[in-house]
Amino acid sequence: MRSTANYLPAEERREATVEAVIELAAHANPGDITTTAIAVKMGLTQGALFRHFPTKDSILEAVVDWVVERLMSRVQEAAVAASSPMAALELVFLAHIDFVVAHPGVPRIIFGQLQHAEQTAAKRAVQAMLRRYGQRIAELLAQGQQSGEVDKQLEVDAAATLFIGTIQGLVMQSLIHGDVQRIRADAPRVFRIYSRGIECAQ
Amino acid sequence: MRSTANYLPAEERREATVEAVIELAAHANPGDITTTAIAVKMGLTQGALFRHFPTKDSILEAVVDWVVERLMSRVQEAAVAASSPMAALELVFLAHIDFVVAHPGVPRIIFGQLQHAEQTAAKRAVQAMLRRYGQRIAELLAQGQQSGEVDKQLEVDAAATLFIGTIQGLVMQSLIHGDVQRIRADAPRVFRIYSRGIECAQ
DNA sequence: GAAGTAAGTGAGTGATTACTAACTTTTATT
DNA sequence: AATAAAAGTTAGTAATCACTCACTTACTTC
Numbered sequence: 001m002r003s004t005a006n007y008l009p010a011e012e013r014r015e016a017t018v019e020a021v022i023e024l025a026a027h028a029n030p031g032d033i034t035t036t037a038i039a040v041k042m043g044l045t046q047g048a049l050f051r052h053f054p055t056k057d058s059i060l061e062a063v064v065d066w067v068v069e070r071l072m073s074r075v076q077e078a079a080v081a082a083s084s085p086m087a088a089l090e091l092v093f094l095a096h097i098d099f100v101v102a103h104p105g106v107p108r109i110i111f112g113q114l115q116h117a118e119q120t121a122a123k124r125a126v127q128a129m130l131r132r133y134g135q136r137i138a139e140l141l142a143q144g145q146q147s148g149e150v151d152k153q154l155e156v157d158a159a160a161t162l163f164i165g166t167i168q169g170l171v172m173q174s175l176i177h178g179d180v181q182r183i184r185a186d187a188p189r190v191f192r193i194y195s196r197g198i199e200c201a202q
Numbered sequence: 203m204r205s206t207a208n209y210l211p212a213e214e215r216r217e218a219t220v221e222a223v224i225e226l227a228a229h230a231n232p233g234d235i236t237t238t239a240i241a242v243k244m245g246l247t248q249g250a251l252f253r254h255f256p257t258k259d260s261i262l263e264a265v266v267d268w269v270v271e272r273l274m275s276r277v278q279e280a281a282v283a284a285s286s287p288m289a290a291l292e293l294v295f296l297a298h299i300d301f302v303v304a305h306p307g308v309p310r311i312i313f314g315q316l317q318h319a320e321q322t323a324a325k326r327a328v329q330a331m332l333r334r335y336g337q338r339i340a341e342l343l344a345q346g347q348q349s350g351e352v353d354k355q356l357e358v359d360a361a362a363t364l365f366i367g368t369i370q371g372l373v374m375q376s377l378i379h380g381d382v383q384r385i386r387a388d389a390p391r392v393f394r395i396y397s398r399g400i401e402c403a404q
Numbered sequence: 405g406a407a408g409t410a411a412g413t414g415a416g417t418g419a420t421t422a423c424t425a426a427c428t429t430t431t432a433t434t
Numbered sequence: 435a436a437t438a439a440a441a442g443t444t445a446g447t448a449a450t451c452a453c454t455c456a457c458t459t460a461c462t463t464c
Contacts, residue, residue: 006429007431009431009440010440029317031231031233031234031317032318034420034421034422035421035422036421044443045444046423047424047444048442050424051441051442056423111313111374114377115231115233115310115377116231117229130374131378155395157391158395159395161371161392162368162392162396163371165367165368165369165372166371168370172316172370189359189360190360190367193356193364196398197395198398198399209412209460237451237453246413248414248452252453252454253411257453258452
């Protein structure tokens with residue numbers, strides 16, 4: 001329950017707001033997070049928030065933008081650092097899991113946005129990110145096919161869907177058992193099964 | 203937009219309420235479904251709902267109970283009908299996907315319940331169902347190991363987690379693309395990769 | 405067909421919510 | 435140090451929500 005110093009410059013206040021929402025989402029239903037709760041978390045009054053954001057939706061939009069930027073750059077770094085396509089997939093997977101464990105509120109916000117009926121800017125950003133993410137995974141898989149690591153007959157799109165589902169399954173487990181740390185131990189074991197499903201038969 | 207006949211007996215009204223919620227959840231965020239929306243969907247006034255349910259939460263509880271009963275019995279049937287553990291897993295998977303396509307609101311309600319911070323009766327029921335589901339899958343996997351279909355070195359718990367994640371990944375795809383039917387075509391291809399990951403090497 | 409009961413209506417109520425605006429306090433500038 | 439601009443406070447408002455209750459309508463049973 002960190003209380004930020006008063007009278008922050010606008011840019012920093014916006015950043016602090018985003019972080020407050022992400023921290024709150026770790027233990028609360030994203031849809032139920034009120035502007036009052038966000039303000040209290042920051043040691044601020046509710047009205048102050050609206051000096052920096054015109055609407056509550058715009059706060060969530062900023063949160064999603066924050067997530068997209070951080071997550072995608074982490075994933076990109078992991079992919080570049082790897083020595084082979086298969087190694088890249090594993091690094092991306094583990095980087096993603098690390099990110100989720102560090103920010104447990106993130107997958108809940110992402111999924112919460114996808115649930116919305118209306119096409120808000122935040123929802124569109126989430127959809128765009130997930131599409132891009134899927135394409136990136138599909139590229140790595142295709143490269144793996146060329147390098148001989150990945151089965152040539154693999155249906156790349158289906159495998160990319162399963163990649164995301166693998167992570168989503170772990171997140172669900174953490175929600176079932178109410179324990180995020182669990183994911184870290186389960187992740188490598190689950191990924192091993194996934195990689196066995198896509199690898200080239202020896 | 204079906205409007206149910208007026209003056210239903212209590213039991214049927216409760217049933218109709220549950221179905222109305224599930225239909226609404228196909229196109230709306232479950233958390234945002236109001237009692238007014240439910241009543242309108244049924245061609246009823248809002249007050250009438252509270253003749254049959256003491257609180258809104260109790261409505262969601264009834265919905266979850268409905269889902270648990272239907273889904274688990276479908277899964278059980280599929281498992282029994284199969285000729286081998288591996289065939290059972292595939293039948294269970296496809297039965298589950300069929301259920302989701304027939305009732306697209308269901309996974310959204312399930313996940314929405316998991317998101318809640320408080321331990322409501324509905325959330326507990328969802329957690330219990332998913333645990334039972336996971337155990338059932340783990341049993342089938344263990345039987346597969348004995349029958350020689352499934353790799354003996356497979357980590358059964360991780361494989362059960364991945365099984366659920368596989369379905370969850372497909373659901374996410376449908377939310378990204380806004381098209382539930384898609385799932386049906388993708389399901390067999392995704393399952394093929396999963397089964398390759400757990401099968402005994404030939 | 406009269407009487408009793410179950411189901412539905414309609415007009416509320418209080419609580420909560422996002423958002424506003426007049427005012428105060430802090431920070432930055434000269 | 436004086437002043438302007440930025441950031442925060444306080445006390446609202448209108449809208450929405452779950453829930454209530456006195457009353458009305460339909461069904462059931464003898």
